[in-house]
Amino acid sequence: MAFPAFFSGFEAVPLLVTMIMAVAAFVIILLSSLGLRARTVSTGISVAAFVISLALLLGKVLGYLGPILGPQGNSVFAQDWISYLFGVAILIVSILVALSSEDFLANIPNASSFFALLIFTTIGSVLLVFSTDLLMIFVAWELMSIPSYVLTGFKKKDQESNEAAVKYFLISAFASAVLLYGISLIYVITGTTNIYQILSPASSSASGITPIAVLALSFVIAGFGIKLSAVPFHMWIPDAYQGAPTVVSALLSAGTKGATFAPAARIFFVLFAGSAFQTDWSTAFAVLALLSMTVGNFAALTQRSVTRILAYSSIGHGGYILIGFAAGTAYGLTASFFHILNYATMQTCAFLAAALIIREVGKDDLLAFDGVGRRMRIAPIALTLSLLALGGFPPLNGFWSKVFLFYSAIGSPLNLGWLAIAGIINSFVSIAFYLRIVKHMYVDQPQSFSKLFESNGFRVALIIASLIIVGTGVYPGPVIQFASTTATSFFSQISSASHVLPAIP
C-alpha cells in the first residue's frame, strides 16, 4: 500500500486508525447538529470506522502492510505486537457493541452522542495500547476513561445509571491520582518517562529496591488495578456494571479492561526487568490473581441478578489473566494474551446477549430468564455458548486459553502449582453459576410463551461473536500463534534493551 510522502519514515497505521475514528466521531456529531439523528446513520458510520480500523490493524498483523517493527527510539508510541494484539481485541469489542447499540438505544435519547462517546473511548483505548511513554499512557488512559463515565450514566433519567456513573467516576478519579503519583515516583527514580529508556543502564544505578520504588510499584499496580478489576480494587465493578446500560457494561468489562492489560504488561515487565525494582513481584500478582478469582467466582454463586453475575465473572477472569503475569514467563504472557483475546469475545457476547434478553423481559433477575430459550432464537444460544466458553468447556475458545494459563502456572519456575490448582477449583465453582443461567433459560418454565423481539443489529453481533467463539475454539491455532508471537517478541525486546535480564527465565 502506498502512502503519501507525508507518512514516509513514519509507521502510519496507528495514526490512520485514530484519525479515521476521530473523523467518524466528528461526522456523527456534525450530522446530529444538522438534524440527522437517525440511529442507523450513527451506527453505520461508527461500525464502518471500526471495521476499517480493524482491517488496517489486521492487515499489519498478517503482513500485508509491511512488517511490525517494534519500538523505535524513544518515541511515545510503539508499534509492536502488543499494540496490534490489543488493538484487534478492542476493535472487535467496539464493533460488537456498536452493532448492538443501534437497537439498544431505541428508547434512550441522544443516540448520536452515545456513538461519538463510544468512538472516543475506543480511540483512547487504542492510543493506550500503542503508548510507550508513561505520560502518554496517562493521557490515553484519561481519554479512554472520561467518555466511559458519561456512557455509564447515559440513561440520565435512571437513578441507578447515575449512581453507577458517580461511583465509577469517583473511584477512577482517585485511582488516576494514585497512578499519576506512582508515575511521578518512577520518574524520580529513573529520570525518564519512556518505558524502554527505563531499561537502559543509566536509569538503574541503584541496586536493590528502595522504599520509594515500593511506593511507586504499589501505586501503579493499584491505579491499573481499578480497571483490571483486581480484588481489592474491584468494589465499584458490580455496582457500575449493573447500573450502566448493559451494552456499556460489555464495553467496560471487555474493551477498557482488556486495553488496560497492555500498559500493565509493558510497565510491569519492564520495571521488574530494571534492577531498581528487583523484587518478588510474582507473589504480588499471584496474590491478586488468587483474590480476584476467589472473590469473583464465589461472590457470583448467590447472585440473583444476571448482570451482577457477569460482573463477578469478569472479576474472576481478570484473576485468571493475572496468573499468566504471575508466571512471568513468555509462556505465561502468551497464555494471558490468548485469554485476553478470547475473553474479549466471550464476555462481550455474554453481556450483549444478556442486554438483549434483559431489555426484552424487563428485568435482570434470574427468574425473568426462565424459559427464554423458547421465546427467542439467537440470544439464548449465544448466551449459552459464551457462558460455556467462559466456564472453559471444550471445544470453545475459553477452554484452550484456560489450559494455557493453568499450564503456565505449573510450568513456571516460581512454583506456582498452587495457583493452577486454585484456578481449576475456581473454574469448577464458576460452572455452577454459568450453568444456572443456562438452566433458567432452557429448563425452567416461562411465565409467558410469547415470542420476544430480536433486532437484526443484535443478531449480527451475537452471530459474529458466537462464530468466533466456536471457530477459534475448534481451530485455535492462528490465535495461539498470534499470542505467542506477541509474547515472545515482547520478551526479546525486554532482554535486548536491558543489561539485566528480568528475574524470569
Place this chain on the structure above:
Amino acid sequence: MASCTDLIPFLVWIVPIGGGALSVLAARAGGTARNIVAVVASLVSALLATSLFFLGDFAPYTTTGRILDVQTLCGAQATWIAALNLRAGVLVDPLTVVLANVVAWVSFLIMVYSLGYMKGERNLTRYYFLMDFFIGNMLLLVMSDNFLQLFLGWEGVGYCSYALIGFWHTDEEKYWVGTPGDQSLNVPEAYSPTHAGMKAFIMTRAGDIAFLVGILLIFAYSRTFNFVSLYNQLHGSSNNWATSLSSVGLFVPSAILIFGGAIGKSAQFPLHEWLPDAMAGPTSVSALIHAATMVNAGVFLVGTVGPLYVAAFSTLSEVYPFFLTVAAIGAFTAFLAATQAMVSDELKKVLAYSTVSQIGYMMLGLGVAGLSVTSNFDFGFTAGFFHLISQALFKAGLFMCAGWLIHVTGSKYMSEMGGLRKDLKITFYSMLIVGLSLAAIPPFSGFWSKDSILAAANQAGGAAYVLFALGLITSLITAFYTFRMLGLIFWGPKSENLQRIGSNHVGSSNPNAQESPTTTAAAAGTGSEDHGGKHGLHEAPRSMWIPYSILAGVTVAIGVAAPIFLERDLGDLFSSYLTYWGITSVYSLNYLSDLLPISLSLALALIGAYIGYLGYIKRSLNLSVLVKSNSFLYSGYKFFYHRWYLNSIYYRLFAYPVEKGSRWLFEKFEEKVIDPINIEAPSFGGAVSSILRRIQTGIEEEYIFAFGLGIALLIIIFAYIGQI
C-alpha cells in the same frame, strides 16, 4: 507442489459429513430432498475418491505414493494447535486410495439400496444423517496421516455403528436379534436393538482403550502422531522411538495394545461377541458398517502400523511376537466364527459369523506377512487387503440380498424360507454368485483372495503351518455353511410361512417376523402400498436389486481378472507402497509353482460344498436328524449354537458383576457419600458467597477504604515478603 487439487483428499471425507448435515436441513423441504442430498453426497465423495487415482503425480502402478499434509494445501497454514504439534493431514498413497475407493463406492451402492429398503420408515432424517456421517468418518479414518485423526474417525464410526444398530430404539420384539427365550448358562441370548447397540459400543470401547494407550505410548517416546514422522524418525538415529520402547520392553506390548483396537473394531477373538448381535440394526446398516467398511478398519490399522514395525527393526525377532499374535488370533477367529455360522438359523447371523470369520482370514494374511518379513512381506500384505476388498464387495452383496429376502418373506429365519429360486430370479442369481465367492469356489473373487492368504501362510512356514491347517479346515466349513444357507433359502420345499404368503397374499403372522418395514409402516398408519408379504413373493424394487446385482457382477469381474492380471497388479501397487516404507521385495505370486495350497483349498472347499449340497440342495442327507441322533454331534451343535458359551461367560464374568457392583456402589457410595456432598458443597459455596457479598456494601467511602487497604497489601508484599 501445492495446488488446489490437494484439497480433494480432504473433500473426500468432508463432503459426506457436510452432506449429512445438509440432508438434515433439506429434510425441511421434504423426504425426497433429504434422500437426494444424502445419496448425492455419497456419490460425490465416491467420485472424488476415484479422482485421486488421476490426481497429479499419483498414477497407479508407478508410484511410491505421495504424502500430502495441510502445510502444502494451497499454500495455506493449517496448524491445528502448534503448541502441541498437532496438524491435520491426509495421506494419499496406494493403500489409502484403493481402500477409500472401495469404501466410497460400496457406501454409495448401499445408500441407493437404502432408498428402497428404508422406504416408509419413520425417523429417516436421523438414518440418513448417521449414514453420511459414518461414510465421512470412515473415509477420514482411511485417509488420515496420523494416529490422532485416525482415532477421531475411529470413534466417529464407532458412534455411528452404535446409533444405527439401535436405530429401531423402540425395541419391539420383531426387531430383536436372536430367538426370545433362548438361553445358555441362564443368560438370555436374544437382544433388543438398544441392548445390541450398547453391547457393540461397550465391547469395542474395551479395544479402543487399549488402542489409545498404545498410541500414547508411542507418542510418549516419539512426540508425534504422524505416520510419516514416525517412519522418518526410524532413520534419523539409531536411538529412536522403536528402539527406546524396545529397550524398556514396551515395544511388543504397545504393538499388541494397538492391535487391541483392531480386535475390538474388527470383532476378532476375544472381542468378537458384539458383531452377531449388531444384526439388530437395519440390514442396510449391517451391509455398510458390519460387513463392508467399519469392521475392516482393524485390518486397515494393522496394515498401517505393520510396515512401520517392520521398518523399525532389521531383525525378525523383535516384531515376530506381534505378527504371530495377529496371525494366530486371525486364524483362530476364522475357525471359531465359521463353526457358529454352520448352525445358526438366522440368516443375518450366519452372515455376521461369516464376516467375523473372513476378517480372521485377513488378519491371518497380514500376520503371516510379518512372519516372513525379509523375504515376502508384500505377499501376505497384498493377500490380506485383496481379501478385504473382495469380502467387502461380496459380503455387502450378500447382506443386501438378505435384506430383501427377510423383507419379502417376513422372517429372519432361513427355515421359514425355502424354494425361492423361481420366485426371486434376480435375487437368486445375485446371491448365488456372491455366495459362491464366499464359499471360495472358482472363478469368483473370494477364491483367489482366500487362496493367496493360504498360500502366504504356507510360504511363511514354521508356526504358520498350524495356522495354514486351521485356515484350510475353515475353508471347508465356509463352503459348507454357504451351501447350507443357499440351499435352505432357495431350494427344497417352500416353508409353511411362504405357502401362507403365496396362497392368500396375507402378511406373515409369525410372531418372530423381523424388520419387515410393512409392520412399522402399518403401525405408523402411513400404509404404504408397496410392502411386505402382503403382495406375495415378488422381486425387489429397482433401487434395491440394481445395487446388489452390480456387486455380483463386480465379483465375477474381479474373479475373472484376478488370475490374469488384477492380483499381480495389486501386488505391484502394494509393493511400491511398501517400498516407500523401506520394505523392498518383489511381489511374486505364481499359481503354478504354488500348487499345494491352491489345490488343497479348492479340494476342501469342494468337499464342504458337496456336503452342503447333499444336505440342503439335493436334500438326500438329512443332517438335522443325523445330528440329533448322535449325542456327540448334538453336544457339538449345542456348543456352536451357544457361541462356544463365550457370550454367556462374558455376561457372567463382566456384565453381571459390573451391574451388581454398580448397584452396590449406588446404594453404598452414591446415596451415602456423594449425595450428602452434593448437598453440602453448594451450601458451603453459598456460605462463602454470602460472606463475600457482605463486603459489597454499595457505599463509596468503603470502596475507597478497600482501595487503600489494597495499596497497603501491595506495599507489605513488596517491602517485606519480597525481601526475604
